[in-house]
Amino acid sequence: MNGPPGSVLVTHSNPPKRGGNHALAVDPVSRRGLKKGENQPLLCAIHKQLHANAPFPYVSISDVFQTLQSGGKGAVASRVFAQHPTPLPFPCGLANHANFCFINAILQVLLFMPPFAQLCLSAIGEEKGCPTLAMLGKWMADYWKKNGGRGALPPPRLPFTRSGPSGRTLDGAAQEDAQEFLQRFLEEIQTELIGLERRFAKEKGEAPTPSPANAKKAEGEEGSGRGWTVVKGGEQLFIRRHVDKEGNSRLLDAIFGGTLESHLKGKHRQQNHALVTVERFFSLPVDVGFAMECSIEEALERTLRTERIYDSVRGKDLKKTLLFDELPQILLLHLRRWVVTAEGELVKLENTVRFKRTLTIPSSLCGGSQPNRHARAYRLLSVVAHRGMATTRGHYVTFLVSHAADPFHVTPNPEVPRNGVKKGKSRDTPEGAPSEAKLRHPPNDNHVLLCNDMKISLSTWSEMERECVYFLVYQKKES
Template identity: 25%
Template sequence: MAPTAEPSSRPPQWRPRTGPPPGLKNLGNTCYLNSVLQCLASTPPLATFCLASRHSNQCKKVFPNRDNDCALCVLERQIARLLRADAGALDSPAKVIRCMPLFAEHFRWGRQEDAHEFLRYVVDACHTADLRMRKGLRAAAASGNCGEDVRGQGVCLVMRETFGGALLSQVKCLECKGESNKTDEIMDISLDLPGSSSVADALSRFFHPETLDGANKYCCESCKKLTSARKQMFMLRAPKVLVIQLKRFEGINGGKINRNIEFKEALDLSDCMYNKNQDPHPVYNLFGCIVHSGLSSESGHYYAYVKDVAIDQWFCCNDSHVSLSSSQNVLSEKLNLSAPMELAYQAPHLVRPRRYLW
């Protein structure tokens, strides 16, 4: 459905750039952070939201007496600056680093950190900032302490709108056929790698049914006894942008799984859906990939691949150095000791954010 607002009142639209994205300075073991920022800036729904300054504009009005920016204000301005920069420019993540306690209190400047862990903290912190602003907006509207330009506006929970999905964990008694269902909201999927040679294989194992039997029988409330049961995970609601973490690090002090894990540019989750007749089917296209080169999470180097979908061109973002790449280069990372850690897929048919996002 087309927006009812006049074209002049629409927020700025994200447009894939037709040249290389700006590089990001490495300010001392900040490659993990730079890689995450490059992928976030290449995420279309989030990029559009940040260009419109939707959050920071509202945040100032809802919390006029607050001196410091919140986590989402910081991220929004950083991403908007990356998107507005000239092709081939060089930017700095200094503001994000100075505000690191807003995202992850235990992260320290100059220390190598885990890219996936940082991404999770960023998403969680920004989602919390949105929830806080929604609560503040409601309180201000109820007390009459906000202007007409703020009253009646909704708050877009952009992280949930972009990355949010839901898993359904189902246990089915094999005697009475009764079902117990539990829903969990997700922002990504983490895949175990032992026994898998590809992302498709790891996903199949993740959603494969498990039989609860023997010493692991299920306590069925209907049968009022221990019974054999089938336990299975389903995708209940597919996210607009699917982030997959490949769990290459084994435990806190464990080593790294450098084994080749094959992945493709297209990913179909139809077989994983709880509703098999869902339309449209959740078919995803790869647009971002974070790679780790090294032997442990506390050492080595991170870099990212991002795709300019307008010209079907991949770029390798290695801190300040950005170069042309190709899908062949991205997919061949599975053959190197530089192992992909994070994959970002977008579902073209599912990317329909609320009207005020576009």
């Protein structure tokens, strides 16, 4: 049964309620050129794929939000979304009729990111409140319906790519930066989700529950006005949290939301005082220009290193240290490949960055509650590489490391005879949904899948390492 890494099937144990805004009731796939009667089996197949891997029975985005709300600040966020697809989906080529490679590369990353794909699919029925996410969810359903077949799918015409506050468009008319596209995309999604979450909360007659970071802020600032003071290891830390004027989205924070602590020492007359500013991030820029070759762990240590800065007002040196406060479920590491020379020229760094299939954030880089080793462990999902030397030219490609099936390696399923009816078929299998006659397999440890616009091919790990890596995408290991 094919389908995207989406949300959960409505089964006999949790049937849809009458009048409820459920995915099967609103029939969100009815306008995608599908044959009559095909909607329900297809959508069921889509929702079925992560049924065994998500603890909550989502059908719509309001269900996801209510689960987060009911969990309060107690960290159900880390368990809300499904972690991996079953069976593994096949990748599909994406058409590039202009300069869409920067969009295509990021879309392949998002498609094989189970928590985010699940969020997109749950938003299909929210075209008015969340048009970008709903459009992407519908397009994802088309992608999975194609099932890795021949031909390429055109990328979606997302609303935010056509115009922006700066007047620039990201519509493929010119080559653009993949990082800028992803940043604009997440900002647009957050704006839409904030409005949607406020509407959900208003309909329930309650105030939106703050995200974990804002919940801490609300507790700490009670009676202090600007921040709060804690004592840690003999140091007095005065903590202030940076809060966006528009607020944060609980839904997006549950997937991408991480926070950094910036410790500044030397401003206070007492040696044991430090000012700590906590800021949120979705994508973390990582310095790589300090050596011709380094590991991603060394690059993180360099990025979050302690540095001395000069306070011209007080005429004294200050010590600044960056630390991870909260680690996100999906960790986006953006390698800083572009630098400005002394002559003002923008050049690309071709430094080699080594990485593995797993990443454990060093405890020395973590502040706050100092998470245990398992809470700091990630696995690599995908890699985006940039080919070429110029900012206005070049080409982006994506390597899929996890959550994707190798289209060049399928074997017959012994449980499915020629009539296509699987032996011992579960009652939860959607009526009319096709059986999986072929077993899907991930690439072996020495191989990855290369998505180069329309072309999907098998590549080796060593070939990927020789590319100029621009983005590393990690997902927290399952607990």
